[in-house]
Amino acid sequence: MTLASAIISGFAQSPVWESFNQPGAQGSVLPLSSWVGNVLRQPETITITGTAKDDNGWGAIGLNFDASGLSYVTILGQRDAGNQAASLVLQFEDSTLMVHTVAVSTSQFPIGTLGAVQFALGAWPAGFNATRVSGWSIGGGTTGLVALRMTLDQIALSAVAAPSLPIIVVEPADRLAGVGTGTTLSVSATGGQSLLYRWKFNGSPLAGATSAVLALSDVKLTDTGAYAVDITNAYGTTLSRSAQLAVVNLRASQTLASAGYLAGTPLGVGATITHSGYSGSVVLQVLLPMGWNYVPDAAANPVPSVVAPGVVEWRWSTLPASPVTVNYSVNSPSAAKDPQTLSGLVQLTQAGIAGAIALKPDPLLVPLLPRSHSADINGDFRISLLELTRVIELYSTRKGSDRTGAYRVDASGEDGFNPDGERTKGSVNSALMRFHSGDSNRDGGLDLFELLRVIELYNVRTGSIRTGAYRFVSGTEDGFEPGAQ
C-alpha cells in the first residue's frame, strides 16, 4: 500500500469502494470491452495498457450497496505514457438500471506517479435508488475512441470531502525570458486552506519563495535551470513538475527617427534586437496608437504584416546576425493631438519554450511636435527678414499685370511652395495638398491681410529688440500667435 492510499483508507469517512487488489477487488474487466486482455494486474493496482481504449472496461454488477449520503469520490491513480483519454468516467447503476454518471478530467492525475483526485459525486438523479446501488463501471465513458493509459490503485466514497495530499491543479509552466527582464512561475493546488509553498531552483530551496507565485526580476543567464515547488499540508507534501526557465541573451529597444510627430505626417520609428546565442524563432509586434497606420514598405526585409488594426508584425524563423534593426514609418491622423505611446513585444520560441520581451523603453513616448509656420523656413520659431521676404515674394505673384498672390505646392521651393503664375486673379485653388500657414482662408493665394499677419509675427519684440518669435496655438486665424515657445 502506498503512502497516498494509506491516507485514503485511513480516513474513517472514506470507505474503499474498489481496492483493485488481487485478490480482493470488487470489480473485474468487463466482458466485450476493449480492456479484455489489456489490463496488467499488480497486487494493489491495475494498469490499462495494450490496445485498451477509453470505453468503460472495469466494473461489477449484482451488488447491493447503500450509497445514500455519500457525496465525494476519491480516486488514487496516475496517468501513464500514451494516455489520450480526456475524461475518467465513473458510472453507478441502481437495481432498476437507472444510472448516475460522473466524470473527472484525466489531466488532474499526475503523470507517472500515483496521486489522489477527489471530486463531488453530485446529486443522485431523481428516482435513483442510492440505497441499493447494484453495479458500477469505470473507464473513459466512450465507445472506445482513443487510448486510455492509466494505473488505478483505489476508489473511495465519502460523505464529506476527505483530506488528502495537496493536489496540483495547474502545474508551473516552462518560461523563456530575456536577460535583465522578469518572469513569473506559478502553481495552483487544492488540499486545504493552509498550503505551504517552497520553491526550489535546481533542487535547492530559494530563500523567501513561499507563495504560489514565484516572481523573478532582472534575471541573469545563470538563472537558467529547473524550478519546482513543494506544496505541503497536514497530510504531506506534493512536488510539482520541474519547470524550465531559459534565460536568453536578447534585448530589444525602439527609438524615434525624430523628436516627435506632426499630426498628419509620417513618423519614422526603429526597433532593434541585439542577441547572442539565441537560436529560436522571433515574432516582433508593435502596437500603434489608436487611429495610426503603418506605411507599407515593400522593400522592407522582412516585410511586416498588419495582423490587426494598429498591430504590425515581423517574423523571423532564425534571427540574422546581431543587431537586427527594422525601420518603419507610421502615419498619424491629421487630428492627432497630445503625446502618444508606442509599445512593442518580441515573442520568442526556443526549444519548445515560449516567452516575450517588451521593447525598451516600454512604452516609447511619442511627443507631439510644435508646428512651425510655413514662413519659418529654418524652423526656429522665429520669422526673420529673409523669411518675410519669401512670403512677400509669394504675395507678389502675378499673372500678367495682375497681382494674384497665388502659390502652389512645390518641394523644390525652400519653404515647400513656389509662386503659381498661371492662375488668374480672383481664382481660388482650395484643393492644394497643403496650404501655406499664412494662407489663413485657404484659397491658395496670399492676400494683403494675410501678408500683414505674417508681418505682425515678424515684428514681435522683446523690449526694444525685434525677435519675430511666434508659437503654435489653437483658436487664432492661422493657428499661431506672437511670443516665444
Add this chain to the structure above:
Amino acid sequence: MAFPLIALLGALFAGDMVHAQVAKSRPVGFLVQTIPAGQTRSFSVPFDADVSSQGGTVGRLTAVGANFIECASARWIPGAFSTAAAPYFVRLSTGGHAGRTFGITTPANTGTRLYLDTDGLDLTTVGLSIGAAGDAFEIIPGDTLMTFFGSMAVGHGLVVQGSGEPNTADLVQVWSGTGWLRYYYNTVWLRWALDTDTLADPARDNVVLRSDRGLLFTRRGGTRLDLAVVGRVLAVPQRAMHVRSENGRTFLAPMQTADTTLGALALQGSDRSVAWRGSSDAADADIVSVWSGATWFNFFFNTVAGHWQRVGDPAPNRDDFVIKAGTPVLIQRRTAATSLPDRTLVFPAAGS
C-alpha cells in the same frame, strides 16, 4: 385543435392533393437532450421536422418504381428536394407501410417524381397502394451535420466545440453498420470532417443525419451541451429498416416521445419484428443495446423465462427497464435475412 395554425397551413399548401375530409394536425413536442462535459450520450430526434416551406409536401402515390415514387398532381420544383445541403425525407403516412421513411436522393426530383434511398428495397415489390386512394405520404425536411450542429460560416452558429484535431473536439458518432464514423468540426479547415480525414478529403458538412437512426455525441467542451429539438409527434408506428446480415447491427431511432420500457417496445412480438431470436443464452439471442451514459446495457429476450434480461446480469426481469424519450437502440440480429418484412422493425406509435 391545439395547433390550428398548422392545420390551416396544411390545408393551404396541400391543395387538391389532400383527400381527407377532416384536417388534423399532429401533436407538436420538444425535447432537450443534455450531454454533460466530458461524457458521451446517445440521442435521436423522436419527432418529424416541421412542415417544409416547399409547396406540395403532402400527397398520395400515383405510381412507384424500384427506387422512386410519383404523385401526378404534384407541382414540385425540379431538384428542390435533391440538394445535398438541404436533404428531405419521405414519410409514408397511410397504408400498410405507414411510418416507413426514405431519404430523397438523386437523380434530382422532377415535378412529379422523387427518387428515394430505399435501403435496397424494390418499391414495386412491396405492395404500395397507388392511385386516387393510394398511400399518402409527406415530405419532411432533414438535417445534415452542418444544418443540425452548425458551422463557422458567416450566418451560421457552431453549437459544438470544434478543434483543429479530433481528440479535443466534440464528436458526432454515426453507426456505419460495421463501426462508428466519428465526425468533428475542424476549426482550421472550417468544415466538418471525419476523425481520420486529411486536408485533401472532402468536407463532411452535408453528411445526412437519417431521421430513423441514432447518434452518439461525445462532449469534449468544458461545459454541458443542451440539444433542444422540436417537431411533430409521429402519428403512425415507426417502421425502421435494419441490417439482417448475420450479427448485423443497426442504431435505430424508435421515435418514442415519452419514456418507454423494453416490455412496451416488445420487439420480440410478431407485430414488431419477424423471427426475433430469443433464447435463454444471450450468446444465441438477438440483442438490444442501450447506451447508459458510459457503457452499453445489453439485453436479450429470454424465451424460457418469458421476459427481457440483461446480458450477464443475474437479476431476472428487465421488462421494466426504462428507455428514455429520444434514446436510440442498437439492434443486433443473430441471423441473416433479406426480405422486406424480415428487415423491418415496428415501434409503437407515439401519438395520434
